[in-house]
Amino acid sequence: MRQIDIDSLSEEELIELNHKVVARLRFLHQMRSHSAMLGFRIGERVKFHPDGRAVVFGTLTRYNKKTVTVVTDSGENWNVAPGLLSKVDSATARKSSPYDDVVAQFPNRTAEK
Numbered sequence: 001m002r003q004i005d006i007d008s009l010s011e012e013e014l015i016e017l018n019h020k021v022v023a024r025l026r027f028l029h030q031m032r033s034h035s036a037m038l039g040f041r042i043g044e045r046v047k048f049h050p051d052g053r054a055v056v057f058g059t060l061t062r063y064n065k066k067t068v069t070v071v072t073d074s075g076e077n078w079n080v081a082p083g084l085l086s087k088v089d090s091a092t093a094r095k096s097s098p099y100d101d102v103v104a105q106f107p108n109r110t111a112e113k
Helices: 009-036 091-093
Strands: 045-048 055-061 069-070 077-080
Touching: none
Parallel strands: none
Antiparallel strands: 045 055, 055 069, 069 077
């Protein structure tokens, strides 16, 4: 790694160096988020665990700049960092919705002539 003698830099040069370091760190963070995002597909079943709440299940609906949008089984929209998401296996996906076991019965109707 190249050594920089910051003691010899002026205040103006230090500020410029700081801006470059911050920009580079933001870029690296965005690249990590983007690569984590690519591990998921639109329409895929995912889960995440928000602080102080139970695990939330939902469907990934959109890629954002730094996050993804997840529509939960209860209809809420969450913007979640991709690093906090987990894929839902097919067995869990079948039972994750509270409406999966609900069956609506309709009365038999005869066709009118």
